[in-house]
Amino acid sequence: MKKYVIRRIFQSIPILVGITVLTFLIIQLAPGSPMETMIDPKISPEELQRAQDNLGMNDPVFMQYFNWLKEIVQGNLGYTVKSGESVAHLIIERLPATLILTGSAFVLAFVIGVPFGVYSATHQYKLPDYLLTVFAFIGISVPSFFxxxxxxxxxxxxxxxxxxxxxxxxxxxxxxxxxxxDYLKHVFMPAIVLALPTVAVVMRFTRSSMLEVLNQDYIRTAKSKGLGTRVVYLKHALRNALIPVITIFGLSIPFLFGGAYITEYIFNWPGMGSLGIQAIEGREYPVIMALNLFTSVLVMSGNLIADIMYAWADPRIRY
Structure with a gap:
């Protein structure tokens, strides 16, 4: 298991380098410039040129990338163009609020989604199954802002x-x-809004996986031995049924952080999502790049966690 985890971590390094390249190039291709929001009508072309030189905006693209990567490795995520504030400080300041919101939504998604999925599968084609199916379709279809x-x-x-x-x-x-x-009252609505799509997806995946497992021979054998229904469902069926759900477990982490942009903006939640929207509106490219990189690392971490959980749930995978 230890060798498996170490191998997966080393495999993530070239992927992370590729992510930094894509993040940098996408920002380079974006129209406009942060300098356009700072231009004073009375500024001379020479002063504008000097300001761009000081920011390194006139260097070759590959030099800009390596300078940015060097600073990232040293823990420096850059500074905002307008105020000169540290981007790392901004993210650290907003991170706790986002972790509270996304953590609450994450717990709600799986605490609600998995039991509902199991209940729906064990009551297939009955009224509770139909009601939960309608609930899942509503959760997937209704936009979060609405x-x-x-x-x-x-x-x-x-x-x-x-x-x-x-x-x-x-x-x-x-x-x-x-x-x-007081915190609980404030986080309740945004956490529900953020968790609803993930609840629906987790519930449908759990239902589908449980139905497939319940039709296996070893489940029929367990029932024929006289084991109780609860033991068969929870001990024998659920663990194998959760293997496909682990995929959702890993991928829901970046999904929740991405969905937090809209949710935080609607509820005026002081997290990284609202910071990202402010950065987009103000063309604060260092902030946007740092947030993109942070989200990319979350995606990789989510995949790594999912792989480790796969290996725990199914020992064949670690070999």
């Missing part, structure tokens, strides 16, 4: 049960359990 605005309208504006935006009550001095409850 669902989020609908929840704000109902639970925040009409009923007044939950706050409409933010991460905590402005001006609140709550501590301890009261502060935790």
């Amino acid at each position: 669902f989020g605005l609908g929840m704000i309208f109902i639970f925040a504006l009409q009923l007044g049960w939950l706050p409409a935006s933010g991460m905590e009550t402005i001006g609140g001095n709550a501590t301890g359990l009261a502060l935790f409850w």
